[in-house]
Amino acid sequence: MNKNTNKKASPDLFNLVQRFSVPLMFILICAVCIPLSGLSANMLINEIVTRMGRNAFLILSLLIPIMAGMGLNFGMTLGAMAAEIALIFVSDWQIVGIPGMVLAAFISIPISVLLGIFCGKILNEAKGREMITSYIMSFFINGIYQLVVLYLMGSVIPIKHGSIKLPRGYGIRNTVSLLSMRQKLDNLLAIQIAGVKIPVLTFIIIALLCLFIVWFSKTKLGQDMRAVGQDMEVARDAGINVERTRIISIVMSTVLAGFGMIIYLQNMGNIATYSAHSQIGMFCIAALLVGGASVDRASIGNVFLGVILFHTMFIVAPKAGAAITGDSMIGEYFRVFVSKSAAGQQLQAAQDAEEAAGKEKAE
Amino acid sequence: MNKRKLLFRVGAILIILVIAACMFVIGRGHTVYFDNKETSYNGQTIEPFYKVTVTVGDQKPAKLSKGDRGMADIMGQKLTMTLEITDAEGDQPHAHKVSMSVPYNMDGIMINVPALMQGLPQDAYMSEFIIETPDTGSTDEEIVTDEFDMGGDM
Numbered sequence: 001m002n003k004n005t006n007k008k009a010s011p012d013l014f015n016l017v018q019r020f021s022v023p024l025m026f027i028l029i030c031a032v033c034i035p036l037s038g039l040s041a042n043m044l045i046n047e048i049v050t051r052m053g054r055n056a057f058l059i060l061s062l063l064i065p066i067m068a069g070m071g072l073n074f075g076m077t078l079g080a081m082a083a084e085i086a087l088i089f090v091s092d093w094q095i096v097g098i099p100g101m102v103l104a105a106f107i108s109i110p111i112s113v114l115l116g117i118f119c120g121k122i123l124n125e126a127k128g129r130e131m132i133t134s135y136i137m138s139f140f141i142n143g144i145y146q147l148v149v150l151y152l153m154g155s156v157i158p159i160k161h162g163s164i165k166l167p168r169g170y171g172i173r174n175t176v177s178l179l180s181m182r183q184k185l186d187n188l189l190a191i192q193i194a195g196v197k198i199p200v201l202t203f204i205i206i207a208l209l210c211l212f213i214v215w216f217s218k219t220k221l222g223q224d225m226r227a228v229g230q231d232m233e234v235a236r237d238a239g240i241n242v243e244r245t246r247i248i249s250i251v252m253s254t255v256l257a258g259f260g261m262i263i264y265l266q267n268m269g270n271i272a273t274y275s276a277h278s279q280i281g282m283f284c285i286a287a288l289l290v291g292g293a294s295v296d297r298a299s300i301g302n303v304f305l306g307v308i309l310f311h312t313m314f315i316v317a318p319k320a321g322a323a324i325t326g327d328s329m330i331g332e333y334f335r336v337f338v339s340k341s342a343a344g345q346q347l348q349a350a351q352d353a354e355e356a357a358g359k360e361k362a363e
Numbered sequence: 364m365n366k367r368k369l370l371f372r373v374g375a376i377l378i379i380l381v382i383a384a385c386m387f388v389i390g391r392g393h394t395v396y397f398d399n400k401e402t403s404y405n406g407q408t409i410e411p412f413y414k415v416t417v418t419v420g421d422q423k424p425a426k427l428s429k430g431d432r433g434m435a436d437i438m439g440q441k442l443t444m445t446l447e448i449t450d451a452e453g454d455q456p457h458a459h460k461v462s463m464s465v466p467y468n469m470d471g472i473m474i475n476v477p478a479l480m481q482g483l484p485q486d487a488y489m490s491e492f493i494i495e496t497p498d499t500g501s502t503d504e505e506i507v508t509d510e511f512d513m514g515g516d517m
Contacts (some may be wrong), residue, residue: 093387094392096392097390097438099385099390100392102386106382106386109379150506174504174506274506274507275507
């Protein structure tokens with residue numbers, strides 16, 4: 001009996017290490033890079049807390065499609081674009097502060113819903129290849145976004161302020177200032193603990209989203225999504241409208257990504273009109289994977305662990321790279337290289353672990 | 364879709380629209396410029412004060428000598444400010460709390476403090492301040508996209 005347990009425990013441990021190889025690798029990288037970076041503990045914690053408030057909502061928006069078995073939703077970029085369009089309008093209408101953010105959130109909802117339905121319908125035609133389809137979809141919608149923002153805004157869609165428009169009279173500038181709402185959410189109810197600024201209201205909103213996700217997973221629709229995620233055919237036989245459930249999950253993810261992008265941009269204080277959204281999908285997914293999530297399994301814990309590990313690496317890698325090589329650019333390359341290779345490594349590790357588990361089950 | 368569900372959805376949309384409308388009003392930002400300059404109204408010349416300190420909310424007070432201009436950012440349609448006016452050199456300043464509604468359609472609002480304190484009509488002390496976008500000489504700026512997702516800092 002004991003022998004059997006030992007036999008079983010060994011591959012389990014191996015699978016576990018294999019499954020969490022990326023978080024472990026990141027812990028190792030951070031452990032090496034933190035002392036090399038020369039950053040004080042206070043500054044490091046401050047940065048991590050800021051980035052946690054900035055990114056956690058966006059990353060949480062990825063959990064619902066995973067629940068529905070649609071993998072990592074690269075289509076969250078669509079929600080980010082909806083949020084940017086909403087923020088451009090709000091900036092032009094000079095609605096400032098928290099009301100500006102709330103209004104932008106409301107404006108982003110219909111755009112996100114439409115894009116989410118469109119994305120969901122296409123993903124239903126590409127079952128089993130959702131991630132690559134949503135990735136390519138984000139490029140396609142990015143083209144439409146550029147058409148709207150670069151050519152239609154100011155010419156067809158009224159934009160009043162010259163500070164937002166390109167000098168030629170139509171199209172939006174590379175950078176739109178959000179100074180009037182910069183860190184308004186983060187600073188409201190913010191507290192300082194040992195020199196570390198805690199954006200309490202932002203964390204309350206993130207906590208509410210966590211509670212919503214936990215509650216939602218227990219609702220009928222949440223259970224349907226789980227069932228669809230486990231086996232679409234069984235779910236269909238059980239009377240679940242699989243296609244509709246999948247579309248709803250993508251719509252929810254897109255809308256939440258839009259809200260997350262507004263929180264992200266209010267923290268940054270400006271919109272990089274043509275590039276802000278393109279980085280979001282990749283980095284959020286990388287952070288989630290670094291936290292130990294996989295294509296079909298992710299939890300709220302993975303989100304927070306991922307933000308901490310991924311962003312610690314992001315903060316310390318350039319300085320550590322500069323300290324090691326004497327060239328800060330190598331540090332920059334290092335962090336982009338590590339973050340993207342980590343995402344690939346985690347996907348591979350998760351795949352291997354699943355295959356091993358599948359083999360074990362079959363035996 | 365049953366009637367109850369439809370009513371619930373219509374109600375939710377209406378609530379969102381009402382909140383959005385409220386945000387339009389309470390979140391409208393204005394930049395208010397305060398002038399302590401000589402002005403004239405109906406042939407009457409209004410002299411500036413020796414010194415005026417304008418405080419709006421918890422923003423840094425604008426200390427205006429003769430001919431100076433200060434500014435403050437406000438949110439919403441009501442401007443409340445405290446004016447500490449010194450009429451002449453060596454005089455004791457006297458404080459006034461002034462509240463007024465500001466026009467929704469104006470981004471920049473210019474208020475002439477001496478005319479305001481004279482109790483003149485609104486058009487005598489308030490006008491629109493239009494910011495000219497500086498001409499940088501170029502007809503366009505190069506659009507920078509991140510087409511290949513090379514990333515950057517998050």
